[in-house]
Amino acid sequence: MSNELAQEVEQEHTRLFSSKVQTPLPAPIEMSTDRGRAPTMIRGRRLTHWIRVVALGGLGAVVAAALVVLAARGVTTLKFVPDWLEKYPGEYAPVALADPGFPWWVSWTHFFNFFLMVLIIRSGLLVRIQQKPPAYWSSRKCDQKISINLWLHTSLDVLWMFNGCIFVVLLFVSGHWARIVPTSWAVFPNALSALVQYLTLDWPTDHGWVNYNSLQQLMYFVVVFVFAPLAIITGVRMSTWWPKDAAKLNTLFPATFARAVHFPTMLFFVLFSVVHVILVFATGALRNLNHMFAGTDAVNWTGFWLFVLAIALTVGGSIACKPLIVGPIAVRFGKVTNR
Template identity: 30%
Template sequence: MPDPAIFPWFVVITHALTVFFMLMLARSGIEVLASFPKMYWNDGCPPGREWARFSTKMYGADSRRPWVSLDEEEAWNPVIAMPGRKNLGLGRHWHFMTVHFWIATGIVYIAMVFTSGRWHFLIPTEWSVVPDAIEAVGTYLQFELPAKLPGEPYNAVQKLTYFAVVFLLAPLQIITGAAMSPSVLARFPWYGKLFGGKQGARSIHFIGLCAFAGFVVIHTAMVIIHGLPLGFAKIVLGHETADRSLAVAIGTIALAAIVLIHVLLTVFARLRPRTAQHLLGVVVAPFEGVLSRLFTSRQRYTRADISEYHRVNGYPPVDPEYERMAADDFADYRLPVGGRVANPVSLSLAELRELGWATQICNHNCIQGWNSIAEWGGVPLERLVDLVSPDPDVTHVVFYAMDDKGLTEGEGRYGYFYEAVPIFLARHTQSLLALEMNGAPLPIEHGAPVRVRFETQLGYKMVKWIKAVEFVDDVSTIGLGQGGYREDQLYYANAAGI
């Protein structure tokens, strides 16, 4: 049995790293939450039926004034959000980059706990620890300190709490996080159902964040109550008998350094967002790319699953040409498809339908966090790819939209919307050029006359109001060169599988 008075180096180091990473995960998670500050238990997210709302903004399904989901976004302060002020793209970058290192830290910690024998101090092996923990809570409530378990560094309630945090709460955060990935949900629809759907997983994930926050507050208070110098001696220098003054000094400096690094990283992300996007993408992009390549959609929802309300993101085009076509039910609409292809074409809606037809009931996942289930009807994208016969060196398919974001979105952003996706996604199961939604012609607000569906990706890759399609071998010369309008303007990731 390890000496309970000694806290080995791996405990000291992983504890410090966990403090840093958990603060980063919490702040970046709050940035993600700010984009859709409402919590639901059921998929579909009908306005007004959220169980929690962290915003004064109110929008209804029957609102007379048109609204889009980005109108619900909040601009929270960088003190609490990472990096704050409507920076969802960078917030997600920080969150997904950090989770890699947090999980790696946890794996090292667990491995060392078992190889060193310290698991005896964390994992209860007798049911008697439960009544002992209840008795310890009662002792605390009498403003007294309960005794440690015989031969162990913790009392019973501490042991149960640490076990729950390490072996229950942390894994719960990981598995509920995975249940919000569009690629995971598309490939394994049953997985999301374990949590009642994506919104159930999202709500549990948020409650887990609150539980971690509560643990940190109570844990810090207990360290102070038990004696701050003693606590620093154990967790900083690794022994109860270590120099407590030195431990307090080192611990204080370490905490100050963590705060300072957070401040510097926040300032860096806000002043150099493009650099932050690229640097963080070094860690995040390969994982998302592999996820997008390996996972294909296997969704088979029923009509009974279709959501009663489907949010809209993005206002329709406002130029006179689009309005003229819409007034004429897009009778003279044609879709030009070209670029590095052997057979460029320009197709009417009727000619598109002749390529083949498919319907699918799938789960739409917006990057903001909401989702809805709908039936889409249209042309399997693979049919169009086969028709035009792309050159062997084609890497991406670019979808250009008719909406000028300078007119429909503003906020300092400009240019026509577009997105580029890897060519392999165009051949994935359920990749679709949609012309219908829920058995009717595609509504204007949802992308009429044509939008694209990639069911393993987030919604911003599914371009609406498509004007043209181009097959290319390089995306660096299109727009600002990041592979899409949201990537250009809001620093989103080019891969959108999580």
């Protein structure tokens, strides 16, 4: 029995130590591909994509502008064009002559128009892209709620309309309406002549202290008496002020039509403002800025520094349009809640 026991012990010893123990290999270390914060996304695409789009778009705009200038200069070489430009130099003498210069109310309403337009466009874009408003506002008389951004947008619209009404009233009372209201059919060929001169970069003769050129007159007329009322009417149609129960009126002027017109109207104001500012600086910055901000025809830096101050106030006002600051103001006119 002892031999048999010894053999069993030896066999068990051999089995235990000759077998290979399978030990699991350590899990492979996964290298993280995240080298920092998640990429900034705008409308489903990376920020770098939009930077490339803006860069390529800017380059394309420069090339297109250069081609337009070359084409315009080519048009002026046609046989009949020089005589036509001499006949229509870009402006005409208005029937009613306004006093030269710009009264103080023109400078102030011009500044408030610029200031309010920037804030209106900013708040309007916030209303358009917002997913969840930071707060809601409702009147004390009814429970209908709107976003705090829409309340701000509407309130700024009221101030803008008030400023515009003051401008229009003083425009006709003072006689300065003749600056921006065409009084002759000659405005059209002269406006086309001024446009050709702008496109060739051979600027029209500037008599802005006394009389706008015809293209300026037409554009200012369209801005004040066409697009501004259009923005107001379509804005009121989409607001809570519009009577919801007026079925016939709502059929004649549907909200979908107002919405389709209101946003392109805003784009027009943006485009007009950009071109306006570019031409102000390109055609004699110091004198033009003095016209608009200092009310003088002198060529000095007064108007420029007033322009810088206006920009600083506008930027500050835009930054201040936060719910933390807007909320305490809005609560004075209604109720502000988080939901």
